[in-house]
Amino acid sequence: VAAQTPSPDGRREEVLDAALALADEQGLEAVSMRAVAARLGVTPMALYRHVGTKAGLLDALVARLLAEIPLPDPGAAWDERLRAMARGLRDAAQLRPSLPALLLARPVVDPAGLRIVEAMYAALRDAGVPAPEIPRLERLVSTFALGWLASEAAGRLGPGELSPRERRARLPPAEFPVHHALARHLDAPSAWDEELDADVDDLIALIRAKAGSG
Amino acid sequence: VAAQTPSPDGRREEVLDAALALADEQGLEAVSMRAVAARLGVTPMALYRHVGTKAGLLDALVARLLAEIPLPDPGAAWDERLRAMARGLRDAAQLRPSLPALLLARPVVDPAGLRIVEAMYAALRDAGVPAPEIPRLERLVSTFALGWLASEAAGRLGPGELSPRERRARLPPAEFPVHHALARHLDAPSAWDEELDADVDDLIALIRAKAGSG
């Protein structure tokens, strides 16, 4: 309860700088109150005055990272705007590997995050999606985006310890017939960046269909 | 390196039972080696023989939870099978709130997980999706599903501390025009279960379109 809304002092910004540097260098799990304090040459307790608690620190980091994501040119076509936002999110996550974990750890209630939601709403409206459908479709798209970022960051899309071929060799053909039938196409997953582009194109087609029916 | 592939002893199952009970009662973050050991009336060190390490424990939990998810009736139509799988995942996550965090924490390389992927492949094939497109579409759908489960578990879709109305009142209309224009439709988000059904219907339409073009 001490410093729920800490004063906008410069010291707070220094704390966030240190936490972000730590996250960039060693991952989000290295961001402990003690480690951040050590980086500032100060006692852990000194931080509590500025960020309230560790959850407060994480919330502040989310706000900062989201604020860095560029908004698309409002003059561009709506589908180009969606593509630009997807690229912006992906670039942000690749630069800041801790972003997806932060987004999942804390609900987004920050103006910096709503700014992005606003741009999504505008794109869906300009696509011709009926107003009552817009919030749900925005959540559909952003849920996919979040799942993608989290998967990439957590290594779910990565190769794992075994190659696809080795892994498949261990699957009994009787129980996994489609895996074996698709063998050729499982071996060479396309570059992830291209896959994300293709997925976004599919979602854009989905949105277009929604607009056509309204 | 000690017990990477521990013997299939009964003691191991008891360790997993205890960990799962702890996760169900107090959340995944309560699952510590020390707490699991205490529940078994044993020293933390005793666990290492059976699960190797904490990561090993988590991997084993993922495998167990995924194995519990029912597969759809292979005789049903492909879209009904997809709907059934979505419901199965959602039910599993609601029963086991730690599932999404586990799925994101550890890449799925387990046969219990691939069993579900296999059923997805089969549904997409039966929908008429061209073979080269199937793996990507499976990842699109499962990435959305994962994002959904993680969002629901982390409270991203929850109400937050402010009501939608209060939150919107703090957004400057000049910067958030679409939020304000959509006010009526933001106030009453539909039940999340119904929203997931609608999302799955949209993804099914997307898949149908892919099939039609092949």
Place this chain on the structure above:
DNA sequence: ACCTGAACACCGTTCAAGT
């Protein structure tokens, strides 16, 4: 107004020792 010191109740894991 801002920071420190000591303490409390926790973590995962290693190593040597017991039975």
Place this chain on the structure above:
DNA sequence: ACCTGAACACCGTTCAAGT
């Protein structure tokens, strides 16, 4: 074969005290 005890290097947070 299975478990224990002691130790190491960590966590977030509270409280009283310093300047």
